Structure formats: structure tokens, C-alpha cells
Amino acid sequence: MNVAARQMGQTAARLRFENIRHGYDHRDVISDVTLEAHPGEVLCLLGPSGSGKSTLLRIAAGLEMPRGGRLLIDGATVAGAGAFLPPEKRGIGLMFQDFALFPHMTVIANVAFGLAHLPKLKQVEAAREALFRVGLAGYEGKYPHMLSGGEQQRVALARALAPRPAVLMMDEPFSGLDARLKDQVRADTLAILRESGATVIIVTHDPEEAMGMADRIALLKDGALVQQGTPHDLFVHPETLFAASFFSEINILPGVVEGGSLMTPLGAMAISRPDGPVTIAVRHSDIRVLSHQTDGAIAAEITGRRYLGTAEHLDLQVDGHHIRARIGAGLLQKGAVRVFVEVAPQSILVFENPDQTS
Numbered sequence: 153m154n155v156a157a158r159q160m161g162q163t164a165a166r167l168r169f170e171n172i173r174h175g176y177d178h179r180d181v182i183s184d185v186t187l188e189a190h191p192g193e194v195l196c197l198l199g200p201s202g203s204g205k206s207t208l209l210r211i212a213a214g215l216e217m218p219r220g221g222r223l224l225i226d227g228a229t230v231a232g233a234g235a236f237l238p239p240e241k242r243g244i245g246l247m248f249q250d251f252a253l254f255p256h257m258t259v260i261a262n263v264a265f266g267l268a269h270l271p272k273l274k275q276v277e278a279a280r281e282a283l284f285r286v287g288l289a290g291y292e293g294k295y296p297h298m299l300s301g302g303e304q305q306r307v308a309l310a311r312a313l314a315p316r317p318a319v320l321m322m323d324e325p326f327s328g329l330d331a332r333l334k335d336q337v338r339a340d341t342l343a344i345l346r347e348s349g350a351t352v353i354i355v356t357h358d359p360e361e362a363m364g365m366a367d368r369i370a371l372l373k374d375g376a377l378v379q380q381g382t383p384h385d386l387f388v389h390p391e392t393l394f395a396a397s398f399f400s401e402i403n404i405l406p407g408v409v410e411g412g413s414l415m416t417p418l419g420a421m422a423i424s425r426p427d428g429p430v431t432i433a434v435r436h437s438d439i440r441v442l443s444h445q446t447d448g449a450i451a452a453e454i455t456g457r458r459y460l461g462t463a464e465h466l467d468l469q470v471d472g473h474h475i476r477a478r479i480g481a482g483l484l485q486k487g488a489v490r491v492f493v494e495v496a497p498q499s500i501l502v503f504e505n506p507d508q509t510s
């Protein structure tokens with residue numbers, strides 16, 4: 153926790169999901185998730201629609217009682233095993249996707265909403281301070297409709313931070329914003345979150361957002377935890393094809409290991425792995441496209457070309473396989489048909505056969 157946060161009397165909590173199971177009606181939607189958010193870190197719950205991210209958030213906040221497992225805050229069970237601590241006693245702040253501001257209330261009244269337990273004067277003081285923290289001092293008397301999307305987001309953030317939660321949870325906090333605003337609002341929000349010192353859990357389906365904000369990412373699929381680690385871990389060492397394809401566009405191709413060599417349609421490399429068929433994945437951006445032959449490069453034919461401004465997408469036929477490459481625009485001459493492709497050995501991700509798709 154940083155000094156500013158300590159001075160403000162805020163403590164960050166450790167939040168642990170332990171073998172959590174949950175479902176709706178007769179359908180299981182969370183199966184045996186064990187996951188910890190460490191004090192003061194930003195943890196992103198990442199996954200496609202329906203993977204159970206919001207359900208985990210709702211369980212942590214106390215809006216759902218898990219069907220199995222336990223939820224612990226700083227080692228104390230707050231849900232499961234016969235325990236249930238009500239939401240308002242958990243020290244958890246929630247910020248919703250649509251900001252959920254009250255349109256008929258002023259900015260300061262919106263921010264003070266979660267401070268009803270304090271005397272009136274203290275409420276105003278804490279709300280003003282929260283607005284100052286998000287850079288909105290002077291906005292107290294305005295109404296939500298008078299603010300831009302980015303400003304509304306910051307009011308919602310101030311409201312979530314005002315009670316000094318030990319854990320702050322945000323469900324798709326940037327999805328309502330204009331694409332051009334998002335980068336700046338994300339950067340500003342991250343700085344404010346860091347300064348608050350709280351443990352932060354952000355739900356998102358956007359891998360770029362998770363990579364840019366998280367200390368750690370928990371990747372979910374169909375209600376199960378697929379992999380957790382730093383953004384770098386997940387990007388460079390995905391354990392499954394699902395994880396690899398979630399972070400970047402990839403080519404999936406067959407390969408075979410024989411006597412310490414891996415043979416693929418994109419070339420061969422030394423490998424320490426038992427003999428047998430494997431599946432390989434190569435990111436579109438890791439395919440180098442050359443106009444002339446070099447040592448180890450493989451002949452390819454361009455079958456499609458799409459100009460995207462700063463980059464180009466190429467469709468290629470290589471040894472009977474269709475592959476895609478993303479290259480910098482202007483690197484390849486107009487009208488090129490026959491080219492050569494090469495891939496650095498460290499850019500070839502190898503997975504067991506049959507596919508590790510889950």
C-alpha cells in the first residue's frame with residue numbers, strides 16, 4: 153500500500169475464492185474456482201461472455217450466496233460453510249458498467265450516497281475529498297446529465313472510493329465509454345486506483361484492457377479458471393490454445409515431433425519433447441513475410457490482401473495450408489504474389505494433440 157493510502161486510513165484486503173461453485177436454477181455456471189486477489193493488487197477477471205465473471209463478482213459482493221465453497225476476506229469466511237456476512241459489512245465497493253448514477257441527484261449527493269452511516273458533515277467532507285481524488289473538485293453542484301461520459305465515470309469511481317473500501321470491484325467499467333476516450337480514462341483510473349491502495353478486481357472481456365491494467369489476470373471459460381498469472385505470463389506462456397487465441401489472432405497448424413525435431417508447415421526447429429503429433433499456434437503478427445528467399449524461409453503464395461492503414465492482413469497458402477499474417481503497411485510491394493515466410497522458433501507455441509482447447 154502506498155503512503156497516501158495509508159495516510160487516508162485505507163487498508164487493502166486479501167480476497168479468496170475457495171472451491172467456489174454456483175449455478176442458476178438447474179444449471180452450473182461456476183465450477184470449483186479457487187482464486188486469490190492479493191492486497192493492493194489489480195486483478196482482472198477476463199473471459200468471453202457467459203464465462204462467469206460477473207457471477208464471481210456478485211458472490212464476492214454478497215449479492216449471491218455460492219452453492220459450494222467459501223469466500224474469505226483476510227482469512228475470515230464471509231460466505232459458505234454456514235457463514236454469510238451481509239454486503240454492507242464486507243468493506244467491498246462496487247462500480248457498475250452503466251455507472252448507475254442517480255440523475256435527479258447532484259454530483260456530491262451521488263458520491264455521498266454510500267456514506268449514510270457517517271454524520272452529515274463528515275459525509276460532505278469525505279465526498280468532497282473523493283471528488284478531489286478523481287480530479288472533479290468544483291463539480292459538486294452539477295447533475296449527471298451535465299457531464300461527459302468520462303466525467304460520469306469518474307463520479308462513479310469517486311462514489312465507489314468514498315467509503316474507502318478495502319476491495320473495489322468494477323464490472324466492465326469502461327464499456328460505456330466512447331472508444332477515443334477509453335485509453336485516457338483507463339490510464340487516469342489506474343492512477344487513482346493505485347493511489348487508493350485498495351485491492352481492485354476488474355471484470356472485462358477485453359484482453360487489451362486486462363493487459364494494460366492488471367497486475368494479474370485470471371482467465372475464465374465456461375465458469376472454470378483456465379489460467380492465472382501476470383499479463384506477460386499469459387501472453388508469452390499460454391497453457392492452452394484457448395488462452396493463446398484469446399490474447400491474439402493465431403494460426404493453428406499441425407506439427408510432428410520426431411527425434412528432438414519439431415516439423416511444421418512453417419519450418420523445423422529443435423525441441424525437447426516426446427515423439428508424436430502436436431498442434432502449433434503462431435500469432436498472425438509473428439509471421440515474417442519476405443520478398444526474397446533466405447535461409448530457412450518457406451515459399452508462400454498470397455491469396456488475399458487487406459489494407460488497414462498502419463498494417464496489412466495477408467492470406468497465404470503455405471504447403472497446402474491457409475495461414476494469415478499481419479505485417480506493417482507498405483513493407484511488401486504492390487502486386488506481390490510469391491513471397492517467403494519465416495517464424496522465429498520462440499514464436500511457435502506448441503500444444504499437445506488432441507487440442508488443448510479448454
Ligand SMILES: Nc1ncnc2c1ncn2[C@@H]1O[C@H](COP(=O)(O)OP(=O)(O)OP(=O)(O)O)[C@@H](O)[C@H]1O
Pocket residue numbers: 176177181199200201202203204205206207208357
Ligand atoms: N440471474 C441469472 N439467472 C439465470 N442465469 C444467469 C443469471 N445470471 C447469469 N446467468 C448465466 O450464468 C452464466 C454466467 O453469467 P455471467 O454474467 O456471470 O458471465 P459473464 O462472464 O460476466 O458474461 P458477460 O460478459 O456477458 O456479462 C451465463 O450463462 C448467464 O446466462
